[in-house]
Structures are given as structure tokens and as C-alpha cells.
Amino acid sequence: MEKITITLNVNNESHEVLVAPNDTLLEVLRDQLDFTGSKESCGEGVCGSCTVHMDGKPVRACLTLALEAENIEIKTVEGLANGDELSPLQQSFIDHGAVQCGFCTPGMLMSADALLNNNRQPDEATVRKAISGNICRCTGYAKIVHAVAHAHNPHQGCCDCNHKE
Amino acid sequence: MSDYNLIGKRMPRVDSRSKVTGKVRFTADLNLPGMLVGKVKRSPYAHARIVKIDTSKAKALPGVKAVVTGEDTEGVKWGVFAYTRDQQFIQMEKVRYIGDEVAGVAAVDEETALKALDLIEVEYEELPAVFDPLEAMASKGPLIHDDFPDNINVHVNIDTGSVDENFEKSHYIREDTFVAAEESYFQAEPYAVVARFDEEDCLEVWMPNGGPHMKSKPLSNAFKIPLHKVKVKKIAIGGAFGGRSEICPVDYICALLAKRTKAPVKIQFTREENTIATRQGHSMIVTHKTGVDKEGQVLARETTCYMDGGAYSSTGPIATSVPFLSMEQAYRMGSVRYNGYRIYTNKPIRGMIRVHGRAFACGVDTQLDMIADHLSIDPVEIRLKNSRQPGEYTSTKSQVSSCAMDETILKAVEKSKFKEKWGKLPAYHGIGIGTNSVQTGFPMGIRGGSQAFIKFNEDGEATVMSGVVDNGQGNDNMLVQIAAEELGLLPEDIHLVSADTETTSSDPGSYSQVSTFVGGQAVQVAAKNCKKRLFDVAAKILKVEPDTLAAKNRMIYVKDDPEKSIPIKKVVRIALLNFTSVNAQGGYWPKVDMKREWVSNPFGQMCEAFSFGTTIIEVKVDPDTGQVEVLEATAVQDVGKALNPLVLEGQFEGSIAMGGQANLTEYHDWKDGRVLNPTMLEYKLPLACDMPPKINNIIVESVDPKGPYGAKEAGMSIAMSAAQAYAAAVSNAIGVYLDSYPLTPDKILAAIKKKQEEEAKQGAKKARVN
Numbered sequence: 001m002e003k004i005t006i007t008l009n010v011n012n013e014s015h016e017v018l019v020a021p022n023d024t025l026l027e028v029l030r031d032q033l034d035f036t037g038s039k040e041s042c043g044e045g046v047c048g049s050c051t052v053h054m055d056g057k058p059v060r061a062c063l064t065l066a067l068e069a070e071n072i073e074i075k076t077v078e079g080l081a082n083g084d085e086l087s088p089l090q091q092s093f094i095d096h097g098a099v100q101c102g103f104c105t106p107g108m109l110m111s112a113d114a115l116l117n118n119n120r121q122p123d124e125a126t127v128r129k130a131i132s133g134n135i136c137r138c139t140g141y142a143k144i145v146h147a148v149a150h151a152h153n154p155h156q157g158c159c160d161c162n163h164k165e
Numbered sequence: 166m167s168d169y170n171l172i173g174k175r176m177p178r179v180d181s182r183s184k185v186t187g188k189v190r191f192t193a194d195l196n197l198p199g200m201l202v203g204k205v206k207r208s209p210y211a212h213a214r215i216v217k218i219d220t221s222k223a224k225a226l227p228g229v230k231a232v233v234t235g236e237d238t239e240g241v242k243w244g245v246f247a248y249t250r251d252q253q254f255i256q257m258e259k260v261r262y263i264g265d266e267v268a269g270v271a272a273v274d275e276e277t278a279l280k281a282l283d284l285i286e287v288e289y290e291e292l293p294a295v296f297d298p299l300e301a302m303a304s305k306g307p308l309i310h311d312d313f314p315d316n317i318n319v320h321v322n323i324d325t326g327s328v329d330e331n332f333e334k335s336h337y338i339r340e341d342t343f344v345a346a347e348e349s350y351f352q353a354e355p356y357a358v359v360a361r362f363d364e365e366d367c368l369e370v371w372m373p374n375g376g377p378h379m380k381s382k383p384l385s386n387a388f389k390i391p392l393h394k395v396k397v398k399k400i401a402i403g404g405a406f407g408g409r410s411e412i413c414p415v416d417y418i419c420a421l422l423a424k425r426t427k428a429p430v431k432i433q434f435t436r437e438e439n440t441i442a443t444r445q446g447h448s449m450i451v452t453h454k455t456g457v458d459k460e461g462q463v464l465a466r467e468t469t470c471y472m473d474g475g476a477y478s479s480t481g482p483i484a485t486s487v488p489f490l491s492m493e494q495a496y497r498m499g500s501v502r503y504n505g506y507r508i509y510t511n512k513p514i515r516g517m518i519r520v521h522g523r524a525f526a527c528g529v530d531t532q533l534d535m536i537a538d539h540l541s542i543d544p545v546e547i548r549l550k551n552s553r554q555p556g557e558y559t560s561t562k563s564q565v566s567s568c569a570m571d572e573t574i575l576k577a578v579e580k581s582k583f584k585e586k587w588g589k590l591p592a593y594h595g596i597g598i599g600t601n602s603v604q605t606g607f608p609m610g611i612r613g614g615s616q617a618f619i620k621f622n623e624d625g626e627a628t629v630m631s632g633v634v635d636n637g638q639g640n641d642n643m644l645v646q647i648a649a650e651e652l653g654l655l656p657e658d659i660h661l662v663s664a665d666t667e668t669t670s671s672d673p674g675s676y677s678q679v680s681t682f683v684g685g686q687a688v689q690v691a692a693k694n695c696k697k698r699l700f701d702v703a704a705k706i707l708k709v710e711p712d713t714l715a716a717k718n719r720m721i722y723v724k725d726d727p728e729k730s731i732p733i734k735k736v737v738r739i740a741l742l743n744f745t746s747v748n749a750q751g752g753y754w755p756k757v758d759m760k761r762e763w764v765s766n767p768f769g770q771m772c773e774a775f776s777f778g779t780t781i782i783e784v785k786v787d788p789d790t791g792q793v794e795v796l797e798a799t800a801v802q803d804v805g806k807a808l809n810p811l812v813l814e815g816q817f818e819g820s821i822a823m824g825g826q827a828n829l830t831e832y833h834d835w836k837d838g839r840v841l842n843p844t845m846l847e848y849k850l851p852l853a854c855d856m857p858p859k860i861n862n863i864i865v866e867s868v869d870p871k872g873p874y875g876a877k878e879a880g881m882s883i884a885m886s887a888a889q890a891y892a893a894a895v896s897n898a899i900g901v902y903l904d905s906y907p908l909t910p911d912k913i914l915a916a917i918k919k920k921q922e923e924e925a926k927q928g929a930k931k932a933r934v935n
């Protein structure tokens with residue numbers, strides 16, 4: 001298959017890449033641009049570990065062709081922090097113990113970040129729904145749900161929110 | 166005792182920052198210069214003789230750098246025990262399951278490697294295959310392994326004596342059979358290996374592992390090279406749950422390809438390969454016969470268990486024993502006879518999994534509920550009547566020192582309002598209890614202990630070296646927390662070097678709940694030794710006795726006069742100027758009975774400590790769909806001492822998911838030895854929306870006399886008891902004791918229907934009588 005050169009805008013930087021028409025966005029991000037934060041766990045759109053943002057919306061990079069991502073703002077987990085300063089959501093994941101093996105974490109963060117961009121104070125049910133396309137085998141989700149719900153909205157009575165102060 | 170700085174505190178994990186930024190590297194994220202792509206050719210047959218393999222076309226394909234088959238190996242067979250060495254890393258004569266390894270390829274890219282696989286021509290002569298353990302035992306067809314008659318891989322027989330007499334004395338006896346299908350690990354990270362030989366001909370290899378030393382030894386055997394030439398490197402690991410504890414044939418194949426091509430090679434499993442060609446859980450058929458006295462105390466039990474082991478031994482003798490051991494630890498029995506059989510079938514290989522033996526454990530608890538029902542006592546009472554007490558010996562003669570089993574039951578009952586709810590909930594609404602116990606390790610011979618090394622750097626910070634691996638559960642943090650606590654440093658002052666066979670000493674691995682107890686304790690001992698050296702120096706400077714000193718916040722100070730202090734950094738520098746070493750080592754070897762052996766001598770001290778857990782689950786069942794909604798979960802475990810409640814709760818919650826929730830949906834479907842649901846699309850893993858909205862975590866601390874700070878293990882007895890509690894709750898909701906796991910809607914609906922029909926019949930009979 002003939003390869004073509006396209007420009008991908010990832011985390012506010014443009015990259016020229018040579019891609020085959022069947023290359024997925026995930027393959028190009030990981031193999032060519034070394035954005036290995038996005039993970040492949042299922043490779044078929046089920047687990048959400050490859051979730052990135054395209055123009056602010058969470059998409060599954062394993063089901064997206066690199067060609068479809070041209071001229072679109074792509075954000076990966078590597079783009080969440082502002083330099084060394086973590087986003088409140090990232091910090092909340094740490095403080096609430098929402099990270100165990102960490103393999104699902106990048107995808108989880110991207111799904112949750114998209115939710116928080118529209119709704120800064122979601123209730124737990126809303127969070128559960130928003131991350132139901134992300135499979136985590138380690139945590140049982142409880143701490144992830146708290147981390148997302150409390151990211152911008154520290155809860156009284158949550159010892160892991162207090163910990164932040 | 167809360168004079169600890171860090172122990173017992175909710176400490177966010179030291180490894181989480183690199184995980185939330187996406188910077189941490191897992192094996193598949195490694196990209197070495199000149200790296201080739203490796204792929205594995207697998208058997209399409211469940212059982213077949215290999216007649217011929219022709220690799221010439223594959224080798225001729227441009228871009229292919231190497232093709233290897235069994236002919237290229239040293240022919241060393243793998244097995245965890247000397248008596249279970251039954252697996253070649255690349256099959257030469259015969260394949261035994263769909264997925265068995267027959268060849269490996271390294272090529273410049275994935276497309277070429279996949280093309281090459283298709284060009285390898287393998288001629289097979291198909292053999293009759295068996296897929297059911299009972300059929301495999303009775304089969305007159307060709308054996309799966311010639312030296313294992315009746316396809317029996319392992320037979321564990323335990324008999325304490327007096328079983329028959331005690332059955333005779335029993336007031337009530339029941340015999341029930343329970344079955345469970347196999348479940349899978351579904352670690353988030355699909356298996357991957359990267360291997361290369363360095364300039365000194367050392368093998369460097371990265372892969373998810375449950376203990377790097379468990380990988381290096383078989384690799385050194387397979388290549389016939391010294392152990393120091395195999396460097397298993399540290400890498401982030403995306404979950405294990407028991408499924409990463411052994412060598413994987415592909416570790417060897419990848420290394421062999423690297424050797425042939427003189428280039429780094431990466432093999433990445435597809436999700437399907439991770440399911441079929443790593444490990445799966447055992448399916449099993451268990452019959453428990455239990456005799457009790459009038460009060461419900463168990464006088465005798467006889468258990469027979471048939472486990473489908475798949476094509477090779479794997480951890481067979483351990484796997485056949487642990488389901489029994491967990492339950493003999495949890496409950497006292499007057500006497501017991503156990504016959505556990507692990508049977509070879511032409512299916513993927515089975516290993517130890519987080520809920521190891523759900524038919525066994527759910528069976529014991531379900532039967533207890535049935536007995537309680539018959540005796541008109543409640544489920545709590547019968548458990549308390551039989552629960553393990555501190556100081557006792559298990560049936561196989563392990564002494565249980567710390568044990569707060571009763572407290573876990575009582576706390577769970579109180580928190581969940583079990584007494585108020587049990588028997589009083591509306592129709593199709595139920596509550597159930599499960600209790601379990603897990604061992605911290607088992608006798609492992611020369612690899613049973615762990616050793617750690619600590620070196621102080623001249624800036625007063627320290628490097629800790631330990632063989633303990635972190636599979637995602639937080640072991641790295643545990644080691645740093647312990648070292649910082651003991652040395653009086655802050656967590657950020659500690660640099661951890663771990664799970665690397667070149668630099669760290671051997672360790673039992675992190676698959677037998679032993680990392681804190683043994684590996685953590687080794688770090689504690691090393692840190693204490695190191696601290697002693699610093700105190701000796703500091704004492705001279707402060708002109709006091711060393712035993713009057715303590716360390717905290719980077720300072721060494723006099724306990725009774727904290728103003729009198731000196732920075733650790735300064736002590737380190739003065740020590741070095743005075744020709745005094747500030748490094749130290751330490752180790753911990755649990756005092757177990759080294760003569761205990763899984764098959765030949767299953768008696769004696771198994772490990773030093775046991776954890777105890779109780780889970781209570783409340784559910785609502787939809788009688789029209791068979792769907793189960795979980796309303797609340799209560800998880801209570803005697804962990805000895807909670808080193809870090811934040812991490813511990815995460816283990817409890819994960820256990821409710823993988824132990825409990827999984828018992829509603831997780832199983833494999835089969836057709837002629839082929840897994841029909843190997844991917845995440847068809848295999849139903851619990852999602853955030855499936856989980857109970859509320860999980861109550863309660864930590865019970867019995868402070869184990871041997872554990873580091875009193876700690877034992879975290880989470881495993883919740884995973885096991887959660888499976889039992891889910892079974893009990895659903896059974897309670899529908900009024901039928903379910904005996905087949907997982908508890909899928911079809912089984913629930915069938916049970917409801919059967920019950921309704923029986924009730925209708927009874928009703929009709931009654932009407933006739935009247």
C-alpha cells in the first residue's frame with residue numbers, strides 16, 4: 001500500500017509522518033512519534049486504554065485511522081500536564097490512589113478529562129457512566145470514580161481530598 | 166502504636182506520577198535501535214503429531230531475519246518441579262493445544278513477520294483430543310503425555326485420619342457437587358517480551374513477570390549459560406493476578422531470535438494470544454461431603470476435586486493444593502480427606518489465579534449455608550462455630566499465630582446490617598456472606614527468602630536494592646515506605662532499584678502473597694542494620710549510647726531529648742571520612758517446614774502467617790431477566806497491620822471486582838478445544854457501571870508477631886471471600902442454592918423456573934391432600 005505524508009498536530013506540536021492508509025492513529029502515535037502513553041490493551045475498541053482527544057472529544061485511537069486525524073487537534077496523556085505541573089485530575093488520581101498498575105490510567109484520564117471539560121463537578125453516577133468505556137482490571141473503579149468526582153470539587157469527609165490541603 | 170512516620174499512613178504511591186503523565190514504560194513501549202518484530206507460529210490443532218516443518222519459504226522472504234523451530238533449541242524441558250518437566254519451549258514432536266508454539270520468526274516489520282508465519286509449512290497428523298477432565302481420565306485414546314497414565318497430571322491426597330469414624334458420629338451429613346468454568350486473567354497489559362544479547366553476550370530481557378528470578382533461571386537452563394549472564398530487567402507491569410509467575414515459552418523464543426539475528430527483538434501478544442497462550446484459571450468439579458454435629462460444628466469432610474489443567478503442568482501441584490489449603494485455614498474441621506486431581510486436557514495451560522478454585526470455595530460456603538438451613542441456625546452462627554482461632558493448627562499441621570477471623574465476620578455483619586436483613590428482605594432481594602483465608606507464601610526452597618541491600622549516598626539519601634517485583638499492586642511503594650520509615654528519611658530521599666536479576670538478590674516473587682511479609686521485611690532488616698551503623702557514628706558525635714537514638718525527618722536525635730540531634734547527611738559524611746561503611750544488607754527467610762512437599766508430604770508449617778477475610782454482599786435479582794444488581798459490598802480483612810490504608814483499600818476494591826463481580830459474568834466458552842471468547846468484546850469484564858455503588862472497606866489488625874510491623878497480606882482473602890459472598894447473596898435472593906459458577910442469568914433463570922415448578926407441584930399435591 002502506498003504511503004502518504006500527513007501532518008499530525010499532537011499536544012500543540014505539528015509532526016510530519018509517513019503513513020499507510022491502514023495505519024491507525026494509535027500505531028502512528030506510539031511507533032513513529034514515541035507517544036507511548038496511549039496503550040493498546042484490546043485493539044478492537046472495547047477497553048478504552050488508547051483513548052485520546054480529537055478536537056476535545058475522546059476517541060479510541062486503535063479504531064481511528066491516522067489519515068482521519070489530519071488537521072485535527074490531538075491530545076494525548078502526555079499533553080495533560082502543563083510542563084511539570086500536573087493537571088488537577090492527574091493530581092487527584094495520585095492522591096486518591098486511583099492508579100495501580102497504571103496501564104488503563106492514560107485512557108481513563110483522557111475519558112475523565114473530556115467529562116470534566118464539560119462538567120467540572122460531576123456526581124459519581126455521571127462519572128461511572130463516563131468511564132464505562134474504560135476497563136480497569138486492578139482497582140474495582142471506586143478510587144477512580146472518587147478521583148474524577150473530586151478533582152475540581154474536594155469533598156468534605158474524603159480523607160484523600162483533605163490530604164491535598 | 167502510631168509513633169510511625171509513614172507506616173499506617175495514607176501514602177500516595179511513589180510510582181503514580183510517572184503513570185499519570187504517561188511517561189512510565191511498559192515492555193511494549195520499549196523501542197531499541199535496530200529492533201526487529203517477532204511473531205510466533207502456533208498450532209491450529211488441539212492434539213497432533215508434527216510430521217514435518219518446512220521453513221525454507223519463510224526464510225527466503227525478504228525482510229525475514231530468522232526463523233526458529235524446535236530443532237534450534239537445546240531441547241530443555243520446562244516444569245516448575247523436577248517431576249513436572251513436561252513442556253518444550255518450541256514443540257518438535259507433538260502439539261497439545263490450539264496455540265502451542267511451533268516456530269518463531271523475526272522480521273523487519275510486523276507485516277513481513279506475519280507473512281513469514283503463513284509461509285512456514287507444518288505437516289500434522291491429527292490425534293484424538295480430549296477436552297473434559299473426566300473424559301480425559303477415562304480416555305482410551307493416546308495419552309497427552311506418555312508418562313502420565315490416565316492423563317492424571319497431579320494427584321494430591323491428604324488424609325488426617327478418623328474421617329470415617331467422624332462421619333459415623335455426625336448428626337447430619339450432606340454431599341453436594343459444585344462446578345465452575347475457567348476464567349481468565351485479562352491483565353490490562355497484553356504479554357510482551359523484548360530481548361537482546363549485549364556486547365558481553367549477556368541476555369537482556371524485559372517482560373511482565375511475577376518475579377524476575379523465576380524467569381532468569383529457566384532461561385539460563387534453556388540456553389545452557391550461567392545465571393549471571395541472564396539479565397531480567399525491571400519494567401512497569403500491567404497486572405499479573407497470578408498469571409505472570411512462570412517462564413513463558415515466548416520469553417525463550419524471543420531471546421533465541423535475538424541471538425540468531427544479533428539484534429533486539431520484540432514480541433507483543435495480541436489480546437487473543439494473551440488469553441490462550443499465557444495461562445487461564447482451572448475449571449473444576451468439586452464434591453464436598455460434610456458431617457456436622459447438632460450445633461453445626463464440622464466433624465468430618467471429604468472433598469474430591471477434578472481440575473482441568475490443560476496441556477501442561479505449570480504450577481500443577483500448587484494449583485491442586487491451594488483451593489483446599491485456603492478452606493482448611495478458614496475453617497476448623499475435625500478430620501478431612503482430600504483427593505485433588507489435576508487432569509491434562511488438550512486445552513490452554515492453567516495456572517494460579519486471584520480467585521483460585523471458586524467452585525471449591527463457593528462450594529464449602531454454600532454447603533455450610535445449606536447445613537445451617539437444615540439445623541435452623543443462621544449463616545453467621547455456623548461460621549463462628551467453625552471459624553479458625555489463633556494458636557490453632559490447620560488440618561495439615563500449620564500453626565496459625567495471628568488470627569482475627571471472628572472479628573472480620575462480626576465487623577462485616579455489623580456494618581452490612583446482615584442480622585437485620587437476612588431472611589427479612591423482600592422477594593428476589595438477598596444478602597450473603599463468604600469467609601476465606603490466604604497463606605503468605607509457601608515453602609520455596611532456596612528461593613524462599615529475600616535479601617536487600619541499602620547504600621547511603623554522600624548527600625544523605627539512600628538507594629535500596631530489592632528483588633521484589635511490582636505487578637501493579639504497589640510493592641515499589643511498600644519497599645520505599647518501609648525503607649524511609651526505618652532510615653528516618655522522606656520517601657523522595659529513597660531511590661529504589663528492584664526486580665532486576667543483575668543487581669538484586671533472589672526473592673520468592675510476588676505471586677504468593679509474600680512480598681510484604683518476606684521482601685518488605687528483608688528491606689526492613691537491611692534498613693535497621695544500616696541505621697545501626699549510622700547510630701554508632703552519631704552516638705559518638707552526640708556523646709550518648711546508640712540505643713538512645715532515633716531517626717526521623719532526615720535527622721538522628723536522642724529519643725528523650727529531641728533537641729539533641731544531627732542531620733543524617735552529616736553523619737554519613739563523617740562516617741565516610743572515618744573509614745566507616747554506611748551500607749548494609751539484610752534478609753528474611755520465613756521459618757517454614759522445608760520437608761513439606763505438595764504431593765509427597767503435604768504436612769508441616771506452610772508459611773508464617775495467614776490472612777483472614779469476610780465479604781458480605783447485598784443483591785437484587787430481576788426474576789424476568791436473571792440480571793443481578795449489586796447494592797452494597799462490605800469487605801473486611803485481617804491484614805495483620807495496614808502499612809498503607811490507601812493502597813490496601815484499592816486491593817479490597819479490586820478484589821470485589823475480580824473476585825466477586827467476576828463470579829456473575831466471567832467464564833470461557835469452548836468448541837473442540839478452541840476458546841470462543843478470547844477477547845474483551847466477548848468475555849465480560851466488570852465495568853465501572855456494573856460495580857456496587859458502595860464498597861465498605863474495613864481493616865482489622867491482628868498484628869502478626871512475625872510480619873513487618875505486624876503486616877500479613879492485603880486483599881487476597883477478600884477476592885476469594887467475595888466470590889463466595891456473591892454466590893451466597895444470589896442464592897439467598899432466589900431461594901435456591903446455586904452450584905454452578907459463574908452465576909450467569911441463564912443459570913439464575915433456570916433455577917427460578919425449577920423452583921416455581923416445584924412449588925406449583927407441591928401446591929397441587931397439598932391441594933389434593935386437602
Ligand code: FES
Nearest residue numbers: 043045047048062
Ligand atoms: S486498545 Fe483501543 S479500545 Fe482497547
Ligand code: FES
Nearest residue numbers: 101104136137138
Ligand atoms: S490500574 Fe491496572 S488496569 Fe487499571
